[in-house]
């Protein structure tokens with residue numbers, strides 16, 4: 414291609430791609446930016462449970478790209494990227510259109526992985542996108558309605574049993590949410606909510622093992638038992654088949670069957686096929702097929718291409734595949750793209766962990782802040798909501814407050830200082846009080862910010 418095409422194409426409008434685009438716009442990047450995503454809406458995945466449960470609405474959790482990018486100058490194209498020719502610097506779309514680029518950003522994320530478990534793809538319900546949330550909602554309402562009308566106790570039990578497969582954060586959050594939500598829904602249909610069963614099946618003996626949320630394991634286990642119906646923990650269960658009317662699993666060497674009309678699959682992620690198909694040699698990928706990038710987030714063989722989030726990794730780091738990593742990488746990619754355009758020096762990415770937040774039922778959560786202290790219950794729920802509400806991307810005029818302000822002011826300065834004081838205080842007054850203080854501090858700061866926005 415001709416190097417005269419000075420345009421940057423971003424593939425995938427997730428945490429990496431969208432925030433790269435927003436940061437570029439905010440920093441008055443001098444080149445054309447085209448953001449391509451297969452969906453019409455950005456999906457704020459950490460809040461997909463709130464969308465599913467009705468605690469938050471579509472405008473908050475799955476806002477339209479056109480609205481988020483309004484006034485930013487970024488061109489949004491809704492299409493599926495089918496193939497990327499790295500040598501020709503060309504992105505080919507399902508519509509037949511194609512775009513050349515001078516720089517490319519890969520933020521295509523990952524996809525649900527089924528590990529060849531029989532029937533998992535056909536009968537397991539994934540929870541990954543807005544469409545998945547809508548499909549599960551419809552499916553469950555239908556099963557509950559059928560249950561409310563059936564006189565056959567065995568069939569009713571099957572219809573009212575939900576198997577959540579996978580004891581990682583997604584499975585734990587889903588099981589906790591359902592164990593509060595389904596009894597509500599079923600009661601509203603005049604059913605006996607005690608008949609609802611939510612079973613969490615996990616291959617390993619422990620939930621959250623090896624995950625960034627592992628420090629919250631005991632709290633999560635406790636909370637799962639305190640839902641409207643307690644979650645049945647089927648640990649050490651290797652799911653071997655999913656059928657329309659049951660889940661088959663191996664436990665203690667025995668094959669068992671759980672009769673159920675609903676199997677929600679949260680057990681695996683896989684590399685996006687688009688990323689797998691790229692002309693990047695095996696030695697520059699990890700064993701999952703993710704792309705190795707330099708510290709400046711460039712592909713080793715194609716330095717004009719940047720990648721971040723779930724589809725890439727920096728050698729020697731073990732950053733988890735999370736939104737907070739992807740979001741920070743998006744900011745770093747934008748910085749470096751601008752540096753290239755202006756002839757400045759590129760900067761290595763820095764990723765910091767601010768702790769983790771886990772939803773553990775309606776209005777309940779656990780927060781592990783800076784790995785220093787833990788907050789649970791209503792205060793943690795407030796922190797989670799305040800933090801995520803603040804992270805939600807909003808149209809460009811608000812962008813400074815939703816990204817940089819949050820990043821620099823709340824997390825690093827205020828909460829950083831508060832965090833240090835709080836760690837000392839926690840020994841004296843206990844986590845719950847601290848949670849209220851931090852939540853109040855956050856909410857107060859949000860209020861101050863709103864006031865200053867109104868003044869602008």
Ligand SMILES: Cc1cc2nc3c(=O)[nH]c(=O)nc-3n(C[C@H](O)[C@H](O)[C@H](O)COP(=O)(O)OP(=O)(O)OC[C@H]3O[C@@H](n4cnc5c(N)ncnc54)[C@H](O)[C@@H]3O)c2cc1C
Pocket residue numbers: 424425426427428429430449450451452455456458459460461492493494495520521522523540541583685687721722723724734735736737738739770
């Ligand atoms: C249910 C759920 C809950 C989660 N909760 C948390 C949490 O609480 N905290 C946390 O930190 N992380 C959480 N995560 C993980 C987090 O969402 C991901 O790590 C993060 O979204 C990765 O960002 P990304 O930019 O790499 O990809 P994504 O945000 O997944 O974005 C990828 C984008 O690329 C688009 N795309 C993919 N392929 C194509 C194609 N061929 N053509 C066009 N567009 C394409 C997709 O439509 C998508 O918009 C959760 C994930 C899930 C599924």
